[in-house]
Amino acid sequence: xxxxxxxxxxxxxxxxxxxxxxxxxxxxxxxxxxxxxxxxxxxxxxxxxxxxxxxxxxxxxxxxxxxxxxxxxxxxxxxxxxxxxxxxxxxxxxxxxxxxxxxxxxxxxxxxxxxxxxxxxxxxxxxxxxxxxxxxxxxxxxxxxxxxxxxxxxxxxxxxxxxxxxxxxxxxxxxxxxxxxxxxxxxxxxxxxxxxxxxxxxxxxxxxxxxxxxxxxxxxxxxxxxxxxxxxxxxxxxxxxxxxxxxxxxxxxxxxxxxxxxxxxxxxxxxxxxxxxxxxxxxxxxxxxxxxxxxxxxxxxxxxxxx
Numbered sequence: 497x498x499x500x501x502x503x504x505x506x507x508x509x510x511x512x513x514x515x516x517x518x519x520x521x522x523x524x525x526x527x528x529x530x531x532x533x534x535x536x537x538x539x540x541x542x543x544x545x546x547x548x549x550x551x552x553x554x555x556x557x558x559x560x561x562x563x564x565x566x567x568x569x570x571x572x573x574x575x576x577x578x579x580x581x582x583x584x585x586x587x588x589x590x591x592x593x594x595x596x597x598x599x600x601x602x603x604x605x606x607x608x609x610x611x612x613x614x615x616x617x618x619x620x621x622x623x624x625x626x627x628x629x630x631x632x633x634x635x636x637x638x639x640x641x642x643x644x645x646x647x648x649x650x651x652x653x654x655x656x657x658x659x660x661x662x663x664x665x666x667x668x669x670x671x672x673x674x675x676x677x678x679x680x681x682x683x684x685x686x687x688x689x690x691x692x693x694x695x696x697x698x699x700x701x702x703x704x705x706x707x708x709x710x711x712x713x714x715x716x717x718x719x720x721x722x723x724x725x726x727x728x729x730x731x732x733x734x735x736x737x738x739x740x741x742x743x744x745x746x747x748x749x750x751x752x753x754x755x756x757x758x759x760x761x762x763x764x765x766x767x768x769x770x771x772x773x774x775x776x777x778x779x780x781x782x783x784x785x786x787x788x789x790x791x792x793x794x795x796x797x798x799x800x801x802x803x
Contacts, residue, residue: 513637516637517640517698520697521543521717522724522745523651530725531655531663532667535589536575536692542570545570545699546700549696552607564701572692574595575692578688583685584681611711612711622636644745648741652737665678716769719776727750
């Protein structure tokens with residue numbers, strides 16, 4: 497069904513808000529997937545954890561601004577648990593699966609044994625600023641852009657610190673990092689803790705913008721974040737942490753815009769997860785496919801030269 501023309505500005509502002517809200521999660525996946533080179537499945541549980549913590553605190557009368565660091569702390573604890581399981585028990589990706597599965601029950605308990613909690617009549621980080629900007633979506637764009645800019649700046653600053661450089665060294669060459677005296681297991685745990693804290697922050701922002709928290713809202717988060725990363729890398733090829741962070745932010749917004757366009761041209765919302773999986777799969781396979789294509793061209797060229 498085609499939307500009326502008057503609804504388009506609101507649609508694209510809403511799309512921009514969602515893209516900005518997903519920037520912290522994309523940066524969290526950047527730390528785990530690009531810096532530490534591990535696809536952390538914990539994020540599918542920490543995003544709804546951040547939303548659940550926010551809903552529980554807001555409905556209890558806590559300031560919505562205080563729910564943001566609370567969500568980050570909860571996500572960091574979950575990420576650290578996943579990192580400890582992976583490093584101490586040496587179970588690899590299964591650690592993320594275990595924690596993600598456990599978080600489903602944790603999120604239910606946080607939400608008071610309910611699968612979802614509405615926040616339509618609760619204060620949010622946006623409600624107190626409504627008198628300043630009449631358009632709710634425009635206000636959300638300004639607030640979320642400020643939050644995302646702050647998160648991006650803090651991420652860049654952290655990666656330039658001694659601990660951040662040790663984190664990058666661990667991801668680049670663990671054996672050499674260990675020889676330099678770096679505790680690689682501690683770096684792994686720290687990376688997952690920070691990454692999942694950022695993902696939980698996205699959950700908090702989404703809950704306050706959409707007006708509800710749901711235990712299933714994190715399904716497919718890892719694919720969305722990786723897709724955003726890959727899109728950002730295609731647009732702005734990273735040559736360092738700064739460009740990589742900017743690329744991740746751009747990718748998160750472009751991905752949301754692509755979803756909006758797909759829905760506008762008639763793609764069913766139920767098909768979006770499949771479409772995302774296909775896009776990520778093709779993007780991950782692109783280097784290998786390109787190498788095979790170039791190898792085939794080289795073989796044909798050498799064959800024609802010999803003949």
